[in-house]
Amino acid sequence: MPNIHDQRLLIIDFGSQYTQLIARRVRECGVYCEIHPFDVPDHFIAEYAPMGVILSGGPETVTAGSTPRLPEAMLAMGVPILGICYGMQTLAEQLGGVVQASDQREFGHAQIRAEQPSLLISALGGAEAGHRDVWMSHGDKVTKLPEGFVVTASTASAPIAAMEDPQRRLYGVQFHPEVTHTAKGDQLFSVFARDICGCEGSWTAENIVEDAIAQVRAQVGSDRVVLGLSGGVDSSVVAALLARAIGDQLTCIFVDNGLLRLHERDEVEAAFAPDSGIGSSLALQIKTVDAKDEFMQKLAGLSDPEDKRKAIGNTFIDVFEREALALDGVKWLAQGTIYPDVIESAASKYGKAHVIKSHHNVGGLPARMALSLVEPLRELFKDEVRRIGRHLGLPDSLVFRHPFPGPGLGVRILGEVKAEYADVLRRADHIFLTELRAAGLYEQVSQAFAVYLPVKSVGVVGDARRYAHVIALRAVETVDFMTARSARLPYDLIELVSNRIINEIEAVSRVVYDVSSKPPATIEWE
Secondary structure, eight states: OOOTTTSEEEEEESSOTTHHHHHHHHHHTTOEEEEEETTOOHHHHHHHOOSEEEEOOOSSOTTSTTSOOOOHHHHTTOOOEEEETHHHHHHHHHTTOEEEEEEEEEEEEEEEEEOSOOHHHHTTOSOTTSEEEEEEEEEEEEEEOOTTOEEEEEOSSOSOSEEEETTTTEEEESSOTTSTTSTTHHHHHHIIIIIISOOOOOOOHHHHHHHHHHHHHHHHTTOEEEEEOOSSHHHHHHHHHHHHHHGGGEEEEEEEOSOSOTTHHHHHHHHTSTTSHHHHHHOOEEEEEEOHHHHHHHHTTOOSHHHHHHHHHHHHHHHHHHHHHTSTTEEEEEOOOOHHHHOOOOOSTTOOSOOOOOOOOOOOOOGGGOOEEEOTTTTOOHHHHHHHHHHTTOOHHHHTOOOOOTTGGGGTBOSSOOHHHHHHHHHHHHHHHHHHHHTTOGGGSSEEEEEEEEEEEEEEETTEEEEEEEEEEEEEEOSSSSSBEEOOOOHHHHHHHHHHHHHHOTTEEEEEEOOOOBTTSOSSOO
8 A cells, every 4th residue: 555645745824714625625636735834944844845835825915024925945845836825925926026915806706817828727627718717815916927937817807816837836826726616626736736746646535544544553552442432423433443443452432421412322322233234344342321410410500601511521531531440451542633623723923824723522531541542533634534434334324414512412502401401402403403304405504403592482382372492493504614604494494393393392482593604603502
């Protein structure tokens, strides 16, 4: 098997909200890449030895002298460089071109016109001199090319919308090929990574799995490993991967905290059962712990969201620690850490280089347990985790389920958490998701769930008065979960879900639909 990390690209982050999208597009081409801040030291650049470099966009302007610039060491490497938006502007300015504030700023859809033959621009499709649909987001523009460059595309307000020096393999595009609004933008990345940089495309699900298995075996040897299996995508994929790598050296602990989705415990146990397709091939050991009463006791009287999160997290640690210590010879703790968790905010005089912040795992276990971490997914984005989950044979019901918060229903029940509230919410949430799937919309939205509102509302059921609590429905569409808009679900569907919830659950008198965007709201209510 080829070393899947040998042929790699380096993505330099200037603070764009789209930087992780760039990395995902490159990896979709079968090429490994990593994101690092613009002020990364020269010795790292030499050690990393990329086959090509991509410069992200960013919120700054190169017309100000103190803003971020590309390390000179990269320009001296002689590898292909692709600058996107701000990346194009700093590339042009540092090579002797001129960048000025644009009289007409471009935000949103735009059309570029090809000016002359270009391997990159032709990747976007269309006739050689035709127009291509792209996504712009800039207030500055390149007004004078560096020596050796030619214009390959333009718009009415940006005569230099793309430029290149094919001899030195230096390229710049003012638009954002990483977003879906740019037609065939993924093809542009494929041409750059595969054709221009010469990467062969060994970053595949099969190779990733084989590499991860080899690394886990080398890391843990014959030691025993424990994993907190939650039923979420990440922990389920870690379980399947480690079971294949080390077999009965792995023990999974599934903690039922009373805050799970309906039938979640049954689904997880069934998915990994010895007589299931995946379970029979992996011989996975799962220890299920019923700790519902313990969690509810710790949550009694708590209404502040942060207090609830801490109580749930601390109780999980207590339960998990108790069960893990009961196992003999465990030396490793497996976690479902993924790449967005790893990308840290870079400390520099310019502030944070990474503006996309992901949801993290529970922060490990107490130091007294003295367990070392094994994190086989730490190089992967969520979509890559899903792909290798399918490759490992996990059912789609686990692999493609919507995100679920670590504290579970505890942060979807506003105010104090009670067992009876959780029971009502579970049923309402199940009705909502069932109808979404029946309508073929579950995979069309990024996340959907119900929220329990402990405020009472008067209703009429039959001829009787009902004075009960309210359920809110939430469904969002998003790419990176940092920004999101409410999903435009059909009104008939929302009405159907509302009728079912009110008719089937006596403890609910009213259903509302949340149309808030993020920002200013958050996706979860707490």
